[in-house]
Structures are given as structure tokens and as C-alpha cells.
Amino acid sequence: MRDAKGEILIVDDNKVNRLLMARSVEILGHRASVAENGQIAMSMLVDGTFDILLLDIEMPEMDGFEVLEALKSNAALRDLPVIVTSSVEGLGNIVRCIELGAEDYIPKPVNKILLKARLESCLEKKRLHDEQKRLLKRFATDEVARDLQESGFAIGGHRVSATVLFCDIRDFTAMSEHMAPEATIELLNTYYALMFEAVTSNGGMVNLIVGDGLMALFGAPEPIENSAQSAVNAAAEMCAMIEMLNEERAMLNDPALEVGFGIATGEVVTGYAGTDARATYTCIGKTVNLASRLEAHTKVAQESILMDSATQRRLPVEIRSKEIPAIHFKGFSEDQTIFALEPVTSID
The missing domain is CATH 3.40.50.2300 (Response regulator)
Structure with missing residues (x-):
């Protein structure tokens, strides 16, 4: 006080x-x-x-x-x-x-x-x-904080339709081996600051950070009009920000960062998981698994942003994408139709 x-x-x-x-x-x-x-x-x-x-x-x-x-x-x-x-x-x-x-x-x-x-x-x-x-x-994110204040805390979950985005820096482990610990943390903090800005400005929330990777959720705990478009917009903005960051890194003779994004839309189970003493807001389901698989597949497909067909169907025509060869992911009974976002610097 x-x-x-x-x-x-x-x-x-x-x-x-x-x-x-x-x-x-x-x-x-x-x-x-x-x-x-x-x-x-x-x-x-x-x-x-x-x-x-x-x-x-x-x-x-x-x-x-x-x-x-x-x-x-x-x-x-x-x-x-x-x-x-x-x-x-x-x-x-x-x-x-x-x-x-x-x-x-x-x-x-x-x-x-x-x-x-x-x-x-x-x-x-x-x-x-x-x-x-x-x-x-x-x-906690602003969305989770508001949810806790308005609805209170309770272990459990509910099903919602949302879009999940996974993002990861390619080959970051190998890159960090040649960096001082302080430089590694500074780079990650810069990266996180850019990613959080892109996600939150498009109505999403970052609900998981693991090393150099993060998971963002669009459409929960608060619904948004078009979670798929918001997630794709966020990924495109992230790519543009990374390009700007790489220009600065080039002047310092630092290696460029490459990032990959996997985006999937569908039903997820969201809520607070854990115990009354320690819990976190999270989401699970096949949509989450698919987004993770798509992010990992960006390295194989040599594409920055991959999305499933459910996400691609919800995009306006001005957001251009191309279909790439379908693939069978572990844990899925059918081949997955995949789309890659065509390179852009920004999406309005």
C-alpha cells in the first residue's frame, strides 16, 4: 500500500x-x-x-x-x-x-x-x-487471470472448438551449444517477447513454454470470432518479426533463426489440470496432437507454417495457401491433408 x-x-x-x-x-x-x-x-x-x-x-x-x-x-x-x-x-x-x-x-x-x-x-x-x-x-495469461477471477478455480475441463498453434526454433539446441548461457537466455527472452506480442495481439494466449518451443491457444478460455484466422495471422506476424530480428543478427554476424509453426483447428478439452495445491490451465485432444505433429513436419516439408484442412477451410480467400502431399502421422488412423501458408510479410 x-x-x-x-x-x-x-x-x-x-x-x-x-x-x-x-x-x-x-x-x-x-x-x-x-x-x-x-x-x-x-x-x-x-x-x-x-x-x-x-x-x-x-x-x-x-x-x-x-x-x-x-x-x-x-x-x-x-x-x-x-x-x-x-x-x-x-x-x-x-x-x-x-x-x-x-x-x-x-x-x-x-x-x-x-x-x-x-x-x-x-x-x-x-x-x-x-x-x-x-x-x-x-x-498466468490475462485470459486465465480473468477466468479465475470471474469463474473461480476448479479442477476439471470442458470441450470447446478452438485453434492450437505450436512454434519452435529449428536446431536451437545445436545453436545454443556455442552460446554463452547469458546470451542464450537473452535470445530466448527476445524471441518470447516477439511471440507473445503476435499471439496476444491476435486474441490468443500462450499456455505452454518448453525450452525454445511454445504452444498457443485461440478461442479458449474466451471465444473469438475466427480462431483459425487469428492463429494464422499470429504465425504470419511471428515470421515477419523473426525476419526483422534476423536482419539485426546478421549485422552482428550471428546465425539466422528459423522457426516452424503447426496449426490445427477442432475440438479440444480445456481446463485446470493438476491438484488443488498446484495446477495449470491446459488443453488436450487430437487437435493439440495434430498441431504438434504439423510443427515437427515443417522441417521435413521445408515450410514455415503448416495447417490442417479444418484451419484452411476457415480462412478468407485473401489468405493464400497451397496443399502439400498428405502424410500419415503417428497416432492418427487416416492420412492428414496439409496446407502450407504461402510466404507473406504481414496479414491485415
């Missing part, structure tokens, strides 16, 4: 109560803002950033219960700590506030020592929660 201080929003229809509460909050070293009813408070919460909400119950326009319900249904605000400060008596009202998500309940007139303790406790909980969210965004 900023210097252990908090941004506190005080919501009370009584002007004297607002002034007294604001004064108490500021004496405790925090910054206070005020709202005279729930509607004004909700507008302020949407437009501003607050650490704690001090909320009265009995108010015109929008009472405290309605504010709590509105916060609970808003993914961006549901984690905001709320301390109810009210003269409304009765265990039922207190229970209702807690059930609607309130962190605590302080009866009026508010005891200043109790208020201090409650604010410090809520600020510490919010600091820890914000740190968890920061780490989640660092170690």
Missing part, C-alpha cells in the same frame, strides 16, 4: 456523519473521500481507485444493501473491502451484510480505536490480495 496509507470512500447520507468520519479517517493518516448516497458512491468507485469503502445502510436513492449487491455482481469491484458503519440494529441485518460480502460491521457511533484496527486489518488484507493478483498476472 502507498506508505501504508489508504484511499477511503465514506458513504453516508448524513452530512455531519460524513464530516466526522472523514475527520477520523484523516487523523489516522488516510485519505478520505465522501459520497452522500449509494449511486454517487458507485460512480466514484467506477471512476476512481479506493482501498476501502465505509458504508452506511439506510440511505436514499440506493441503500447500503443495494451497494453491496452491486459490488458483488461487478468483477472489477467485488474484491473491494467494505466496512459497514450503521445504526441499524438486529443480527439479521449484520448477517445480511456479511453474506453480501461486507468485511466487517461497526455500529454507530463508531468507536475510533475499533475503526483504526478495522482499517489497518482491511488494508493489510487488500495489500496481500493485490499482491496475489499481481503475481497471478505475472505467471
Whole structure:
């Protein structure tokens, strides 16, 4: 938290109560803002950033219960700590506030020592929660982070139609043998930065990194209009970025990078696999296996981007591809019809 201080929003229809509460909050070293009813408070919460909400119950326009319900249904605000400060008596009202998500309940007139303790406790909980969210965004994609926040965590999966992309640097192991460890990591970080940009800018998510290879998913956990086109666009952008990177490497007399992409579209099973203690968002199925086989086959076919027929059928006519000889992949009962994306520098 900023210097252990908090941004506190005080919501009370009584002007004297607002002034007294604001004064108490500021004496405790925090910054206070005020709202005279729930509607004004909700507008302020949407437009501003607050650490704690001090909320009265009995108010015109929008009472405290309605504010709590509105916060609970808003993914961006549901984690905001709320301390109810009210003269409304009765265990039922207190229970209702807690059930609607309130962190605590302080009866009026508010005891200043109790208020201090409650604010410090809520600020510490919010600091820890914000740190968890920061780490989640660092170690999970934005899509997975949103899915966890909106749907919660549960081991299991469901079937969806999506497009899977595999990418790999050709002969990277042999190349890295002649590089210093620091140079190897620096190159991989540059490569990953370019790949992530191409994938995310086209609506996909990178959900697996293994060495110099990565797997990207388009159409899950969030659906997109044409997952096949998005994946192919991403692969084409990746190729263009690698070409630019190779121009810089040539000036340093470094060997050029060659990458291969395999893209397949179809049904996959997505979800969180692992245990309650340690899990990851992943997808499995024949579509995943086919995309992996296609990426490996780029070395044999001497093509940068290979796709299955299901992906090729979903592409607009301006994205040109050519059919290459079918092949029988291990684990598949039938020969696979394969298409190669014709060389392009960019796709609009």
C-alpha cells in the first residue's frame, strides 16, 4: 500500500456523519473521500481507485444493501473491502451484510480505536490480495487471470472448438551449444517477447513454454470470432518479426533463426489440470496432437507454417495457401491433408 496509507470512500447520507468520519479517517493518516448516497458512491468507485469503502445502510436513492449487491455482481469491484458503519440494529441485518460480502460491521457511533484496527486489518488484507493478483498476472495469461477471477478455480475441463498453434526454433539446441548461457537466455527472452506480442495481439494466449518451443491457444478460455484466422495471422506476424530480428543478427554476424509453426483447428478439452495445491490451465485432444505433429513436419516439408484442412477451410480467400502431399502421422488412423501458408510479410 502507498506508505501504508489508504484511499477511503465514506458513504453516508448524513452530512455531519460524513464530516466526522472523514475527520477520523484523516487523523489516522488516510485519505478520505465522501459520497452522500449509494449511486454517487458507485460512480466514484467506477471512476476512481479506493482501498476501502465505509458504508452506511439506510440511505436514499440506493441503500447500503443495494451497494453491496452491486459490488458483488461487478468483477472489477467485488474484491473491494467494505466496512459497514450503521445504526441499524438486529443480527439479521449484520448477517445480511456479511453474506453480501461486507468485511466487517461497526455500529454507530463508531468507536475510533475499533475503526483504526478495522482499517489497518482491511488494508493489510487488500495489500496481500493485490499482491496475489499481481503475481497471478505475472505467471498466468490475462485470459486465465480473468477466468479465475470471474469463474473461480476448479479442477476439471470442458470441450470447446478452438485453434492450437505450436512454434519452435529449428536446431536451437545445436545453436545454443556455442552460446554463452547469458546470451542464450537473452535470445530466448527476445524471441518470447516477439511471440507473445503476435499471439496476444491476435486474441490468443500462450499456455505452454518448453525450452525454445511454445504452444498457443485461440478461442479458449474466451471465444473469438475466427480462431483459425487469428492463429494464422499470429504465425504470419511471428515470421515477419523473426525476419526483422534476423536482419539485426546478421549485422552482428550471428546465425539466422528459423522457426516452424503447426496449426490445427477442432475440438479440444480445456481446463485446470493438476491438484488443488498446484495446477495449470491446459488443453488436450487430437487437435493439440495434430498441431504438434504439423510443427515437427515443417522441417521435413521445408515450410514455415503448416495447417490442417479444418484451419484452411476457415480462412478468407485473401489468405493464400497451397496443399502439400498428405502424410500419415503417428497416432492418427487416416492420412492428414496439409496446407502450407504461402510466404507473406504481414496479414491485415
